[in-house]
Structure formats: C-alpha cells, structure tokens
Amino acid sequence: xxxxxxxxxxxxxxxxxxxxxxxxxxxxxxxxxxxxxxxxxxxxxxxxxxxxxxxxxxxxxxxxxxxxxxxxxxxxxxxxxxxxxxxxxxxxxxxxxxxxxxxxxxxxxxxxxxxx
Numbered sequence: 001x002x003x004x005x006x007x008x009x010x011x012x013x014x015x016x017x018x019x020x021x022x023x024x025x026x027x028x029x030x031x032x033x034x035x036x037x038x039x040x041x042x043x044x045x046x047x048x049x050x051x052x053x054x055x056x057x058x059x060x061x062x063x064x065x066x067x068x069x070x071x072x073x074x075x076x077x078x079x080x081x082x083x084x085x086x087x088x089x090x091x092x093x094x095x096x097x098x099x100x101x102x103x104x105x106x107x108x109x110x111x112x113x114x115x116x
Contacts, residue, residue, distance in 0.1 A: 031038045071078045083089040090096045 072082065088096055088098070
C-alpha cells in the first residue's frame with residue numbers, strides 16, 4: 001500500500017466520526033445543558049400549571065365573595081340571617097337562648113375515682 005492511501009483512509013475515518021460526534025454533542029447540550037434544557041422547560045411548565053390552578057381557585061373564591069357581598073346589599077333576609085347567626089341579634093319581643101359547651105371536658109363527671 002502506498003502512503004497516501006493509508007492517510008486518506010484515516011481522514012475518511014475521522015470525517016465519519018466527526019459528524020455523528022458533533023450531532024451527539026449537540027443533542028446532549030440540547031437535553032442537559034444551557035438555560036433552556038429539556039428538564040428546565042419541564043419544571044417551568046409544571047410551575048406554570050400550578051400557578052394557573054391557583055389563579056383559577058382564587059378567581060372562584062373572589063366570585064363567591066362578590067356574590068355574598070351582593071346578596072348582603074340587596075337581600076334583607078340574608079342580612080337578617082347573618083345578624084341573627086353571627087351577632088345574636090333578636091327582634092323586639094323575642095327571647096334568645098344560648099347553649100354553651102362545658103369548659104372543662106376532661107373532668108370526671110360520673111363521680112367514680114380511678115382504680116389502680
């Protein structure tokens with residue numbers, strides 16, 4: 001064999017390895033490297049979905065609070081019910097009965113002593 005044939009085979013072998021190696025390097029960088037890697041984009045998408053769900057829940061709460069406020073402004077029966085339930089207000093001639101829970105629930109009310 002001549003010297004040129006051996007050299008050209010080596011150059012061809014390098015060319016065959018260079019392009020796939022370059023593609024593999026680019027693929028690796030695209031998946032794992034840089035600011036916009038696959039994993040960073042996946043984390044960002046999950047965070048975006050969580051924020052969207054939280055925003056939707058807060059909008060639902062705001063809508064229900066607005067509806068409650070509107071009913072308090074417009075509906076006298078709702079306002080009266082609120083005054084009676086939360087503040088214990090009564091009309092003239094009515095009697096209010098309140099039932100309180102016992103304060104010390106851990107006390108022995110049966111009168112029996114503990115046996116050891």
